[in-house]
Amino acid sequence: LQRALSLTVARRRPAALHFHTSLTEPGVSKILVGLKRVVDYNVRVRVQPDGTGVVTDGVKMSINPFDEIALEEALRIKEKGGASEVIVVSIGPADTQQQLRTGLAMGADRAILVQAEGQLEPLAAARVFLKLVEKESPQLVILGKQGIDDDNNQTGQMLAALWNRPQATFASKVELDGAKARVTREVDAGLETIEVDLPAVITSDLRLNEPRYVKLPDIMKAKKKPLDTIAIAGLGVDAGTQFKTTKYEPPAARQKGIMVKDVAGLVAALKQKGLL
Amino acid sequence: MAKILIVAEHANGKLNPATAKCVTCASQIQGAQIDVAVLADDAGAVATQAAAIQGVKRVLKIENAANKEPLAAVLAPQVAAAAADYTHVFGPSTTFGKDLMPRVAALLGVGQLSDIMAVESAHKFRRPVYAGNAVITVEAPQDKKLVATVRTASFQPAGSGGSGSVESAKVSAELPTHTRFITRSAAATGRPDLQTASRVVSGGRALGSADNFKIIYSLADKLGAAVGASRAAVDAGYAANDLQVGQTGKIIAPELYVAIGISGAIQHLTGIKDARTIVAINKDGEAPIFEVADIGLVGDLFTVLPELEKALG
Ligand SMILES: Cc1cc2nc3c(=O)[nH]c(=O)nc-3n(C[C@H](O)[C@H](O)[C@H](O)COP(=O)(O)OP(=O)(O)OC[C@H]3O[C@@H](n4cnc5c(N)ncnc54)[C@H](O)[C@@H]3O)c2cc1C
Ligand SMILES: Nc1ncnc2c1ncn2[C@@H]1O[C@H](COP(=O)(O)O)[C@@H](O)[C@H]1O
Numbered sequence: 001l002q003r004a005l006s007l008t009v010a011r012r013r014p015a016a017l018h019f020h021t022s023l024t025e026p027g028v029s030k031i032l033v034g035l036k037r038v039v040d041y042n043v044r045v046r047v048q049p050d051g052t053g054v055v056t057d058g059v060k061m062s063i064n065p066f067d068e069i070a071l072e073e074a075l076r077i078k079e080k081g082g083a084s085e086v087i088v089v090s091i092g093p094a095d096t097q098q099q100l101r102t103g104l105a106m107g108a109d110r111a112i113l114v115q116a117e118g119q120l121e122p123l124a125a126a127r128v129f130l131k132l133v134e135k136e137s138p139q140l141v142i143l144g145k146q147g148i149d150d151d152n153n154q155t156g157q158m159l160a161a162l163w164n165r166p167q168a169t170f171a172s173k174v175e176l177d178g179a180k181a182r183v184t185r186e187v188d189a190g191l192e193t194i195e196v197d198l199p200a201v202i203t204s205d206l207r208l209n210e211p212r213y214v215k216l217p218d219i220m221k222a223k224k225k226p227l228d229t230i231a232i233a234g235l236g237v238d239a240g241t242q243f244k245t246t247k248y249e250p251p252a253a254r255q256k257g258i259m260v261k262d263v264a265g266l267v268a269a270l271k272q273k274g275l276l
Numbered sequence: 277m278a279k280i281l282i283v284a285e286h287a288n289g290k291l292n293p294a295t296a297k298c299v300t301c302a303s304q305i306q307g308a309q310i311d312v313a314v315l316a317d318d319a320g321a322v323a324t325q326a327a328a329i330q331g332v333k334r335v336l337k338i339e340n341a342a343n344k345e346p347l348a349a350v351l352a353p354q355v356a357a358a359a360a361d362y363t364h365v366f367g368p369s370t371t372f373g374k375d376l377m378p379r380v381a382a383l384l385g386v387g388q389l390s391d392i393m394a395v396e397s398a399h400k401f402r403r404p405v406y407a408g409n410a411v412i413t414v415e416a417p418q419d420k421k422l423v424a425t426v427r428t429a430s431f432q433p434a435g436s437g438g439s440g441s442v443e444s445a446k447v448s449a450e451l452p453t454h455t456r457f458i459t460r461s462a463a464a465t466g467r468p469d470l471q472t473a474s475r476v477v478s479g480g481r482a483l484g485s486a487d488n489f490k491i492i493y494s495l496a497d498k499l500g501a502a503v504g505a506s507r508a509a510v511d512a513g514y515a516a517n518d519l520q521v522g523q524t525g526k527i528i529a530p531e532l533y534v535a536i537g538i539s540g541a542i543q544h545l546t547g548i549k550d551a552r553t554i555v556a557i558n559k560d561g562e563a564p565i566f567e568v569a570d571i572g573l574v575g576d577l578f579t580v581l582p583e584l585e586k587a588l589g
Contacts (some may be wrong), residue, residue: 041543045410052409080352121387123386148406150390151391152390153390154381157348157378158388159350161382165454166454167348169374185371187460187462188471188518189462191460191461194455194457194458195455196456202453204426206511242420243414245294245412245414249410251549253410256564258571259571260571262573263583263584266571267303267587273570
């Protein structure tokens with residue numbers, strides 16, 4: 001039945017047939033991982049006084065934490081023999097090479113920098129990823145569930161839609177089984193498990209794994225690994241923006257609270273607010 | 277005129293209150309017509325509940341055996357097809373909506389706006405970025421359909437007593453079979469739901485073990501509160517993942533939030549900023565949680581909590 005099922009799918013979509021055959025050949029399965037360069041999560045981000053953005057001058061930039069987790073998962077899959085190559089991809093300015101080098105030091109085989117300046121919306125990022133997917137034919141694309149800068153949580157879902165392939169978002173467990181993956185997802189109600197045919201898009205949640213630390217010799221080795229740079233303009237995708245951010249403001253401040261000395265004080269304060 | 281389609285979230289024949297919050301958000305757009313789409317194998321009961329939300333004009337039942345479980349890849353093409361006559365398509369900023377709406381947007385060839393926290397006009401909204409460290413005002417193009425998720429903590433649910441019509445809608449969309457539901461494990465706690473509770477008691481890493489975490493449950497029961505947790509407490513296995521509060525967990529807006537043994541990292545605070553009253557109990561007087569607390573108590577939770585429970589009777 002499984003066979004018949006995948007055949008009907010394949011007949012409807014020629015692209016799927018291509019991917020299914022490529023999977024049966026050993027040594028050609030690739031995993032594409034997105035690494036976004038973002039303000040480090042330890043930085044307390046501040047709005048610029050003129051309201052045109054947040055302060056980024058001299059601020060530490062890092063790999064988006066979810067993307068480190070995505071890469072770690074890809075590396076573990078490869079180490080278990082589930083993939084032959086892990087490719088890290090970033091779309092951003094030239095400095096983004098730093099994050100890609102870190103990704104290579106963690107263990108990725110090669111890196112692609114799609115050089116782009118300025119604002120890039122998730123739909124544009126998804127279009128770029130789709131181009132690379134068409135070129136590389138990966139069996140898996142693993143992205144983070146959200147960039148901690150814009151907190152959008154969109155790119156993976158959009159890529160899956162444009163690619164017409166499954167999405168398994170907010171993953172906390174991934175098990176590969178031939179041409180399928182079983183993914184446990186962190187949802188509001190608890191944990192949900194779905195099964196998807198490959199190729200597919202997975203987005204990582206925090207508890208998927210704990211990323212490895214980079215060791216010094218790996219950093220040296222990473223310098224010799226291939227890092228290709230391509231200009232976004234050369235990809236022929238519509239990377240224009242659709243939304244216009246007109247203002248940045250700091251969040252509304254909370255009123256200053258009170259300190260109580262002991263439990264009696266706490267109970268009294270709660271009573272005063274009508275909460276007890 | 278704005279015609280807004282809201283995608284209902286539901287489970288086990290019950291409409292999720294997030295849907296009524298989306299209606300409140302949509303109704304802040306001047307003169308909007310608000311419809312709700314219920315995608316299910318059997319949409320009847322949920323459609324009736326949706327039609328009773330104040331402000332809802334029509335409820336579209338989109339029924340298909342494949343809609344039994346909310347798989348984004350299956351639902352998205354149907355929502356995209358149903359969206360044809362609408363200017364706006366909204367869903368809640370829950371894991372259901374976050375999974376689904378970007379897929380809908382991409383199928384429609386448009387971007388998506390995440391986490392609307394305030395409506396300025398039909399095409400101008402405010403939303404948080406950088407874990408809530410900044411709030412941005414965003415203008416969406418007038419000539420494109422706007423797909424968006426609504427930050428549920430920012431809106432009260434619309435009232436009941438409405439009388440929308442219920443219709444069956446036929447959508448023509450090819451549904452994929454490449455994604456299959458296997459199982460969902462939800463802890464049946466018998467306690468209030470974290471996302472909608474008016475009171476929440478949360479524990480952090482300081483609890484030290486799953487066993488110790490029981491004192492959080494016990495205090496929560498005394499207060500009639502839901503239980504929450506910091507990421508550190510969830511990672512360490514003291515509490516279930518669906519209890520995580522914060523940037524990547526649940527964003528909540530209870531009347532009362534009690535943070536116990538939680539330091540107050542920015543990623544946690546972003547989940548509780550809209551709480552009416554925040555109480556913090558922490559043994560470190562310098563902990564950042566005290567910067568946002570309305571009532572702070574410096575002390576060891578293992579002595580404070582038993583005393584507090586006693587005082588509560
Ligand atoms: C991308 C990303 C996303 C994240 N998302 C989230 C999120 O959604 N939610 C979230 O919570 N975190 C999130 N985090 C993690 C966050 O940065 C913090 O690490 C986490 O919130 C810390 O949890 P905690 O306060 O329980 O632990 P800690 O920071 O270790 O704090 C423990 C506190 O307990 C106090 N304490 C210790 N013993 C006692 C005692 N006996 N009595 C009283 N007090 C005591 C200590 O003084 C301390 O303040 C995220 C991090 C990243 C990088
Ligand atoms: N410019 C980018 N470069 C590399 N990866 C990206 C980029 N934008 C988004 N992604 C990936 O998509 C995920 C979700 O991002 P977002 O939809 O912006 O929240 C991120 O965690 C990355 O894995």
